[in-house]
Amino acid sequence: MDTLYTIEHGAIGDLDALVNIENEIFDRADSQLSRRAFRYHINSHNLLLVAKSRAGENTVVSGYLLALLHRKSARVYSIAVRTGYQKQGIASALLSSAIRAVSDLGIERIALEVKVVNDNAIKLYQQFGFSRRKAIPDYYPDGMAALYMEMPLVSQKMKTRGKSGEACTTLDWISMYVYQDAHQGAT
Numbered sequence: 476m477d478t479l480y481t482i483e484h485g486a487i488g489d490l491d492a493l494v495n496i497e498n499e500i501f502d503r504a505d506s507q508l509s510r511r512a513f514r515y516h517i518n519s520h521n522l523l524l525v526a527k528s529r530a531g532e533n534t535v536v537s538g539y540l541l542a543l544l545h546r547k548s549a550r551v552y553s554i555a556v557r558t559g560y561q562k563q564g565i566a567s568a569l570l571s572s573a574i575r576a577v578s579d580l581g582i583e584r585i586a587l588e589v590k591v592v593n594d595n596a597i598k599l600y601q602q603f604g605f606s607r608r609k610a611i612p613d614y615y616p617d618g619m620a621a622l623y624m625e626m627p628l629v630s631q632k633m634k635t636r637g638k639s640g641e642a643c644t645t646l647d648w649i650s651m652y653v654y655q656d657a658h659q660g661a662t
């Protein structure tokens with residue numbers, strides 16, 4: 476069947492769309508990511524994934540996930556899906572691609588903070604196996620508490636080879652999984 480969306484690494488060409496998503500989805504009080512911040516993360520070692528959905532002959536960036544990577548842990552800093560594209564499994568595809576990528580890097584746990592009232596996101600994270608750890612009072616600029624959630628990862632740091640038979644670089648390897656996810660995520 477046709478692919479409705481793909482999951483890819485964010486690129487500089489996605490900057491306008493990423494800023495538009497941020498303006499559409501988050502209030503300024505939610506510490507929106509700026510264009511400069513997105514640019515920084517695209518060029519950094521962090522994981523910025525974008526979902527691209529088909530819109531007629533074109534594709535639009537319909538969502539993104541940003542995970543900050545440390546040696547042993549990763550933190551899902553933000554995830555958002557454009558209003559008209561929600562409830563199609565896009566956040567799930569972004570999250571599963573990210574979890575796979577970070578566990579393949581040997582990272583041992585993944586964590587995040589989410590507003591205690593954000594039931595939809597909490598449900599999403601719980602479906603993936605994140606556990607509620609603690610509430611952090613007064614976490615957000617608007618005074619709202621955060622729920623800290625985390626999940627241990629099974630390290631799958633193993634050697635793999637690219638389609639051409641040559642050893643993959645780390646990023647190639649991530650792209651390969653992300654590409655596969657895009658097709659598995661298609662309905």
Ligand SMILES: CC(C)(COP(=O)(O)OP(=O)(O)OC[C@H]1O[C@@H](n2cnc3c(N)ncnc32)[C@H](O)[C@@H]1OP(=O)(O)O)[C@@H](O)C(=O)NCCC(=O)NCCS
Binds near residue numbers: 564589
């Ligand atoms: C939370 C968000 C990222 C989910 O994106 P999505 O692409 O619609 O999510 P999915 O379609 O992959 O849904 C996965 C699961 O999330 C939960 N969920 C997502 N949207 C939901 C909704 N409107 N109502 C109830 N549950 C919802 C459900 O458990 C759903 O699984 P199900 O379809 O089997 O019920 C999206 O609603 C969003 O961008 N919200 C605003 C930004 C935000 O809150 N980000 C998270 C905190 S930074």
